[in-house]
Amino acid sequence: MAELSPYLSFADNCEAAFNFYKSVFGGEFLTLMRFGDVPGEYKPAENESQKVMHVALPIGKNTVLMGSDTPGTVAAPITGSNFSITIAPESKEEAKRLFEGLSAGGTVTMPLSKTFWAESFGMFTDKFGVNWMVNFQ
Structure with a gap:
């Protein structure tokens, strides 16, 4: 059966959020990649190089919580109360x-x-x- 893994989008605080989640759930990040880590032809704006491009934290037997910051070239993440x-x-x-x-x-x-x-x-x-x-x- 397919597995679901939540993917969260943040404006600029993905790293703070995931360090918080890591402090509660424990474990280690499977991945922590920044926009500045991408190959040269995909380089972000200088002020976005430290933003999180992708992070993955195992939080259960078959569940990985994932997320990223939203780069300035993309609309800000939508926030709402239609999911938990x-x-x-x-x-x-x-x-x-x-x-x-x-x-x-x-x-x-x-x-x-x-x-x-x-x-x-x-x-x-x-x-x-x-x-x-x-x-x-």
């Missing part, structure tokens, strides 16, 4: 750790708590504007 990244942790303790870690500095829209469908469920928007749900059955 949902995490299915393996334990109640992991649910709490991920919820508290990822929501730090963000806005909690539903505190992590027991619901009629889950042992622990909560929703928040992180400090980078990404919507998340944590759902432990």
